[in-house]
Amino acid sequence: MPPRRTPRIQVTGRARAGKTTLCRALSLLAAEETRPIDRPGRPNPTLDADLLLYVLPGRADAADRRLLATLPPDRTLVVLNKADAIGVRWSDAATAAEALASDLDLPVFPVVATLAAHTRSGTLTDADLNTLRRHRDDPDPPLTLSHDLFAAPDLAPDPEARRALLDRWDLHGVSCALTALRHAPELPVRLLLQILHCASGIDPLHRELHRRYEAAAIGR
Known part of the structure; x- marks a missing residue:
């Protein structure tokens, strides 16, 4: 050999x-x-x-x-x-x-690559999940058409939480996570993270x- x-x-x-x-x-x-x-x-x-x-x-x-x-x-x-x-x-x-x-x-x-790097090195925190679930039923699009729209101060009283979510998962990851939670609101964190990894x-x-x-x- x-x-x-x-x-x-x-x-x-x-x-x-x-x-x-x-x-x-x-x-x-x-x-x-x-x-x-x-x-x-x-x-x-x-x-x-x-x-x-x-x-x-x-x-x-x-x-x-x-x-x-x-x-x-x-x-x-x-x-x-x-x-x-x-x-x-x-x-x-x-x-x-x-x-x-x-x-x-x-x-x-x-x-x-940004989403793949996040799914390899981190996990969805309780704060991430809370923010996603608060906005699960918001209209999409236009909610996730741009970073500015998703982080707009007049959207809801949590702009800092939404900006933090974007920093960790970027717009593509946030959009995929929201879509998954709309279809399965009680989706376990482990499966949601796998979905985001696949979406990368x-x-x-x-x-x-x-x-x-x-x-x-x-x-x-």
């Missing part, structure tokens, strides 16, 4: 694409986060790891496409981060990911990354 080795993972992309948050969401403690690509006056980072995670902040621009065209398909996974900002439904992000995968001839995974889209990416990591570890 070939000797196992520890594969190198690089996480790359433009500035503010969410590389650090994605590393937290996937627990990639040993991954190498590169400097941002396409910085004026600076060369792009050398991408030579066994596995490459290329993080897009919603959509691919010309610089992303130029670099992605040079990367080896067998070592590259593309993460369409901030997928909750694409369209109005998760299906819009999934459709965008499929179209991009076809254009690039690379696997593309829609993900909300992180699991398909995690499974494919693990599969490729194992293949790289065995060696060829």
Whole structure:
């Protein structure tokens, strides 16, 4: 049997694409986060790891496409981060990911890394649940169309609690939690947290990354 080795993972992309948050969401403690690509006056980072995670902040621009065209398909996974900002439904992000995968001839995974990182590192507190249940029956939309609408002071006498909820779970997580509680008001915390984790889209990416990591570890 070939000797196992520890594969190198690089996480790359433009500035503010969410590389650090994605590393937290996937627990990639040993991954190498590169400097941002396409910085004026600076060369792009050398991408030579066994596995490459290329993080897009919603959509691919010309610089992303130029670099992605040079990367080896067998070592590259593309993460369409901030997928909750694409369209109005998760299906819009999934459709965008499929179209991009076809254009690039690379696997593309829609993900909300901020939500995945929260579900991995924390839990819903009593304060979170109380705030969600207070607003479970509020009209949605427009309640969760924007951060400003959800945190509006004239909505209810708890703006600080609503802002704290947004800080912990962001708008996508809050919207998913409210929808789940409308369908099942007595949903246990553990199941609600699992729903939020699934809503982040992180699991398909995690499974494919693990599969490729194992293949790289065995060696060829």
